[in-house]
Amino acid sequence: MNTRRSFFSLLLLLWLPLLACGSCPPADSLRPEGAPLDRRLHRGRQGWERIIPTHVKAQYAGSMGLLSLGFGWDYGRKCRWETDLMVGYVPRYSTRRGHATLTLKQNYIPWSLYASDRFSFDPLYGGIYLNTIFGHEFWGRQPGRYPSGYYWFSTKLRTHIFWGCRATWHPGIRRKYWIKGVTLFFEVNTCDLYIVRAVGNDYLHPQDIIGFSAGLKLQLF
Template structure:
C-alpha cells in the first residue's frame, strides 16, 4: 500500500468483528522507477477485543486479506504480447492479493466527540507471488517473503 496511505472503511457484524477498508497510498519514486499510486481493498477480521481498562483495549489477533492495485504502464493485468504463450508468467503484476496477521491496541476517547478510537497496529504479511515462491523453493526463508508494517487507524463516527 506504500509507506503512506489514507482511506476509509466500515465495521460491521456481531461486535463489529469484520471491517472493510478502501485506501489509496503512494509509492515514492525513491523506492521505484517513479512515483506510483497504490489502491487497496481490505477485508479484516478481529475475533477478540479485550478491554484492559476504561479507555484501552487489546485485539490480540487481527487477520485478513487485501488486494492492491498499482498504477503505471509497466504493470499489467493480462500478459503482454512479448511473452511466448498466454500463461507464460501466470501472475498479474498490477494486482496483488496479500494475506496478513497482526495485533492492535486501541485507545477509546470520551464518548462525546466524533472520534470512536485511535488504534496502533502492526501486521506481518505475504503476497501470492512470495507464497508460491516459498512453496517451490524451500531455501527461501520466511524473512524473505514476510513483510512487516505498522500504522495508526483513526476511527470516526459512532
C-alpha cells in the same frame, strides 16, 4: 480492463454484508456488572447512514505503498468485520516516477479485550487485501511481446493475507468527542506470489516472503 473489473466486483461483494448488517449495535446503556470483557458497541445507524465511513486509517508499508491513507466501515456482531479502501504511494526508486496504489482490505477481529474503560487490546486479528498499482509498466494480462505462458502471474494485481494485533485508547463514550477511539496496529503480511515461490524452494527464508507494517486508525462513529 479485466483486472479493474475484478477489483471493483470484489469491492461490491464485500459491501453486501455492510448493507445487510448495518453498523454495530447501540451503546447507550451502561455496561452491566459482570459483563464480558469484549464489549465492542457503536451507535446504531439506519438506512443510508450505513454508507458513511466509521473510521479513517493511515498505514506505513504493507506492500501497498510507502504510505497509504483511506477510510472504512466496521459492522456485524460486536464489530468483528471491517472493510477498508485505501490509496497509497510508492516513491521513485529504480523507476522514473512514483506510482499510486489502490487497496481493498477486509479485516476480521474476533476478540477485543478491555483493560479498562479507556483501553482495549485486540490480541490477534487477520484478513485479506487486494492491491493494484497504476502505471503502464504493470499489466494484468501478459503482453503480446512475451511468449505464450511465459508469465503466469499479473504484475498489476496482488492478493495478500495478513495477521496482526492492535491497541485502542477510548476517550469516553459519554463525552462528545469527535474521535471515539485511537488505535495503533502492527501487521505481518505475505502475498500469493511469495507463497507460490516459497513452496519447494529451500533458498527462500521467512524473512524473504514476509513483510511488516504499522498504522493508525481513528474511530469516528
